[in-house]
Amino acid sequence: MEKKYNWAILSAARIANKFADGLKELPDANRYAVAARSLERAEVFKETHGFEKAYGSYEEMLADPNVDVVYVATTNNLHFKHTMMCLEAGKAVLCEKPFASDLEQVKQMIAKAKEKKVFLMEALWSRFLPDMMQFKTEVANGIIGKPSLFQCNHGFVAPFNPSHRAYNPELGGGSIPDIGIYAIFMPLYLFGKPESIQVTAVPAPTGTDWTTAILFKHKGGEISVLTSSFQLNLSNDAILHGDGGQLKLHAMFHCPTKLTFQKNNGREVEKEVEIPIQSVGNGYNYEAAEVMACLEKGVLESPNMSWQFSLDLMDILDEVVRKAEESY
Numbered sequence: 001m002e003k004k005y006n007w008a009i010l011s012a013a014r015i016a017n018k019f020a021d022g023l024k025e026l027p028d029a030n031r032y033a034v035a036a037r038s039l040e041r042a043e044v045f046k047e048t049h050g051f052e053k054a055y056g057s058y059e060e061m062l063a064d065p066n067v068d069v070v071y072v073a074t075t076n077n078l079h080f081k082h083t084m085m086c087l088e089a090g091k092a093v094l095c096e097k098p099f100a101s102d103l104e105q106v107k108q109m110i111a112k113a114k115e116k117k118v119f120l121m122e123a124l125w126s127r128f129l130p131d132m133m134q135f136k137t138e139v140a141n142g143i144i145g146k147p148s149l150f151q152c153n154h155g156f157v158a159p160f161n162p163s164h165r166a167y168n169p170e171l172g173g174g175s176i177p178d179i180g181i182y183a184i185f186m187p188l189y190l191f192g193k194p195e196s197i198q199v200t201a202v203p204a205p206t207g208t209d210w211t212t213a214i215l216f217k218h219k220g221g222e223i224s225v226l227t228s229s230f231q232l233n234l235s236n237d238a239i240l241h242g243d244g245g246q247l248k249l250h251a252m253f254h255c256p257t258k259l260t261f262q263k264n265n266g267r268e269v270e271k272e273v274e275i276p277i278q279s280v281g282n283g284y285n286y287e288a289a290e291v292m293a294c295l296e297k298g299v300l301e302s303p304n305m306s307w308q309f310s311l312d313l314m315d316i317l318d319e320v321v322r323k324a325e326e327s328y
């Protein structure tokens with residue numbers, strides 16, 4: 001890469017610590033600035049992760065002309081506001097998932113990126129993990145024959161706390177936008193947008209979804225059976241079944257993990273092989289590397305995590321959340 005990119009992190013969120021660790025794997029990523037609502041928190045983050053500058057407000061950080069690209073890591077309800085602030089300031093943006101609160105906001109973010117001619121990408125880190133990409137390649141190469149059924153469970157017990165972002169509706173809480181998004185992303189990545197969506201859910205006491213079951217039917221006849229929960233510890237794996245066997249991303253399926261192919265006759269395993277994966281870092285390095293590769297090429301959107309993909313993902317999320325709430 002010709003240039004080193006000055007990364008800035010907008011909010012000293014828990015996830016921002018992991019992302020900063022990911023940046024450490026990338027020689028072309030300069031850990032430049034961090035901004036938090038409190039300067040003290042920003043200073044601690046800066047020292048912990050070896051950044052150059054700490055700011056006590058997001059606005060001050062965005063006024064720094066040396067910032068090339070901003071990772072937005074605030075709560076779900078603030079992604080739209082903070083992404084728009086960054087784009088308005090002419091900064092490239094990698095914004096945490098879910099990209100925004102609804103489809104209309106995503107459309108406005110994309111329109112702003114076009115208007116300002118600034119790069120914008122949703123930080124759906126799993127999309128760029130080598131095991132996830134290998135999963136798709138193996139399916140395309142026909143390892144399991146014709147894929148027919150995708151099953152994915154994503155759930156863990158999030159201790160109930162009505163003010164925590166997992167449960168607080170004002171902070172964009174709910175298992176669907178927070179973790180169900182990964183289960184929903186996979187069939188979109190594998191088969192494209194579903195033709196039909198069925199959902200049933202139970203609410204947490206705050207009214208956000210607690211445990212949700214989702215059924216997709218796709219154009220090619222594939223079926224996806226997905227669950228998402230902040231109420232239960234689920235298997236957290238993803239399995240695609242075809243007429244030639246099954247491919248499994250082991251728990252936690254959305255993180256760097258193990259990939260296996262299994263052939264069975266319904267009762268007995270005939271063959272099980274682990275597919276080797278080359279992976280470095282904690283996984284967050286891959287999405288950051290994608291951003292810098294795009295900046296290097298001067299493109300406004302990633303061909304691998306395109307604006308259309310994020311629009312489709314948000315469109316599905318909107319429908320799943322609406323149908324979950326209707327089912328309460």
Ligand SMILES: NC(=O)c1ccc[n+]([C@@H]2O[C@H](COP(=O)([O-])OP(=O)(O)OC[C@H]3O[C@@H](n4cnc5c(N)ncnc54)[C@H](OP(=O)(O)O)[C@@H]3O)[C@@H](O)[C@H]2O)c1
Nearest residue numbers: 011012013014015016036037073074075076096097098125
């Ligand atoms: N990719 C992944 O693996 C992954 C994993 C977990 C979470 N996430 C996503 O990352 C985002 C942050 O999650 P997190 O678990 O890191 O959350 P968190 O620790 O609660 O951090 C959220 C940040 O939001 C900022 N914030 C600004 N205004 C706020 C307000 N009014 N109330 C509360 N917070 C406010 C705070 O920034 P200051 O530091 O400035 O105070 C805080 O540090 C979410 O969108 C989530 O979906 C992604």
